[in-house]
Amino acid sequence: MESLDNLISSFSSLPSIGKKSATRLAYFILKSDKRIAEKLAHDLLNIKVMVKNCSQCGTYTEGDICNICSSLNRDKIICVVEQSQDVYFIDSTGEYSGYFHVLNGVLSPLNGVGPKELKLDKLVNRIKEEGFKEVIIATNPTLEGDTTALYILKLLEGIDVKVSRIASGMPVGGDMEYIDKQTLSRSLKGRISY
Amino acid sequence: MESLDNLISSFSSLPSIGKKSATRLAYFILKSDKRIAEKLAHDLLNIKVMVKNCSQCGTYTEGDICNICSSLNRDKIICVVEQSQDVYFIDSTGEYSGYFHVLNGVLSPLNGVGPKELKLDKLVNRIKEEGFKEVIIATNPTLEGDTTALYILKLLEGIDVKVSRIASGMPVGGDMEYIDKQTLSRSLKGRISY
Incomplete structure (x- = not known):
C-alpha cells in the first residue's frame, strides 16, 4: 500500500x-x-x-524576541550554546538564570562553517554592549565544541568580562569501569578543591 | 512556546x-x-x-479488496489473525502463501467484545463457501487469544476443514534461564517428534 x-x-x-x-x-x-x-x-x-529565531539570541521563539531575552530580571550572565534546544536543556536544570546566545552550529572548517557563519561578531558585540559580567561557553565537549570555545575565548581577550567553560568529566551515576580515558583524564584535570 | x-x-x-x-x-x-x-x-x-478495510478479509487496503484476497494463485488456506498488521508480519516471513481473515479484536467479555462484534459468522461463512483446505488460527498466545482460538475451533466443528493453531513456545535465540514457566511448559507440551 x-x-x-x-x-x-x-x-x-x-x-x-x-x-x-x-x-x-x-x-x-x-x-x-x-x-x-x-x-x-x-x-x-x-x-x-x-516558530522563528529570536532576533537577539537566536533561540526558537514564537514572537520576535524570546521570553528570556525580553525578561529584565535575569542575572547579567550570558551562556553560549550550540543549538536552540540546549537553551531548553540548561534552562530546565533550574541552575541557571542568565541570558543565552545560540551559535546555531560550531566551527567546522571541513563543513565550511567559519567564524562568519556563526556570526561570532554579533556575539562579541552583545557582550560588549549589554554589560554582561560573565560569559559561560557551553558548547559540547567535542573536538569542534572545544575548538569553538577556545576561538571565542581568544575573541574576548581584552574585553573586561569573566569567561568560563562548562565542566567536563564523569557523568553523575557513572562508573569508572565504563568511562573512556579522555573523559577520565578531563575529570582529573578539572578537579575541584574542597 | x-x-x-x-x-x-x-x-x-x-x-x-x-x-x-x-x-x-x-x-x-x-x-x-x-x-x-x-x-x-x-x-x-x-x-x-x-486506507480502508478489505471488504473480504478485513485487512487494510487502498482499494475495495486487498491484494491478497484478489490474488487467485495462493494456497487454499486461511489464516485467522487479530489485527491487520499481523497480516503484514506473517506475510513478511515468506513462510505463508495462503489467504487471511482479520478479526479486528479478540473475545473479551469484560470489554464487551463477543462473537457478534468479531463477526465470527462471516468467518465461518467464508470457510464454508470459499473451499479452504485448512484454517490456521493465529491469534496471539494470550488468555484472550487462546480463548478466541478455542471458540473458533468449536464453531468449525462439523465443517470438513483441517483446523490448526500456531505453535507457542520458546522464541528462537531464547535462553531457558530467562523464559517464563508457562512458555516453557507450552514448549514441552507442543514438542515435535523428529
Whole structure:
C-alpha cells in the first residue's frame, strides 16, 4: 500500500526511529481515531509557521524576541550554546538564570562553517554592549565544541568580562569501569578543591 | 512556546514515545527543512483518507479488496489473525502463501467484545463457501487469544476443514534461564517428534 509505505518512510526519516518502529507507528495511526493523525499533522505544520529565531539570541521563539531575552530580571550572565534546544536543556536544570546566545552550529572548517557563519561578531558585540559580567561557553565537549570555545575565548581577550567553560568529566551515576580515558583524564584535570 | 508544547504532546501520544523522545523529535522538526514536516503531515492525513478495510478479509487496503484476497494463485488456506498488521508480519516471513481473515479484536467479555462484534459468522461463512483446505488460527498466545482460538475451533466443528493453531513456545535465540514457566511448559507440551 503506497500510503502506508509513504508514512513508514516519513516516520523513518525522524531521528532514532528505525524501520520497525516506523511501521509500528504507522499501524498505530491506521488503527487509531483520525483526530490523532489530524492533530499531529496540524501541529507539524503549525510549528514551522509559528516558530522563528529570536532576533537577539537566536533561540526558537514564537514572537520576535524570546521570553528570556525580553525578561529584565535575569542575572547579567550570558551562556553560549550550540543549538536552540540546549537553551531548553540548561534552562530546565533550574541552575541557571542568565541570558543565552545560540551559535546555531560550531566551527567546522571541513563543513565550511567559519567564524562568519556563526556570526561570532554579533556575539562579541552583545557582550560588549549589554554589560554582561560573565560569559559561560557551553558548547559540547567535542573536538569542534572545544575548538569553538577556545576561538571565542581568544575573541574576548581584552574585553573586561569573566569567561568560563562548562565542566567536563564523569557523568553523575557513572562508573569508572565504563568511562573512556579522555573523559577520565578531563575529570582529573578539572578537579575541584574542597 | 505553545506550538512546540503542542507538537511534543502530539508525539508523546504515539506508542513507545515518551516525553524525552517527543521533545527530541519536535526539536528535530524545528531544526530541519520544512519539507520534512510537510511530508509527514501530508502522509498522516493521506493514509487516513486512502486506507480502508478489505471488504473480504478485513485487512487494510487502498482499494475495495486487498491484494491478497484478489490474488487467485495462493494456497487454499486461511489464516485467522487479530489485527491487520499481523497480516503484514506473517506475510513478511515468506513462510505463508495462503489467504487471511482479520478479526479486528479478540473475545473479551469484560470489554464487551463477543462473537457478534468479531463477526465470527462471516468467518465461518467464508470457510464454508470459499473451499479452504485448512484454517490456521493465529491469534496471539494470550488468555484472550487462546480463548478466541478455542471458540473458533468449536464453531468449525462439523465443517470438513483441517483446523490448526500456531505453535507457542520458546522464541528462537531464547535462553531457558530467562523464559517464563508457562512458555516453557507450552514448549514441552507442543514438542515435535523428529
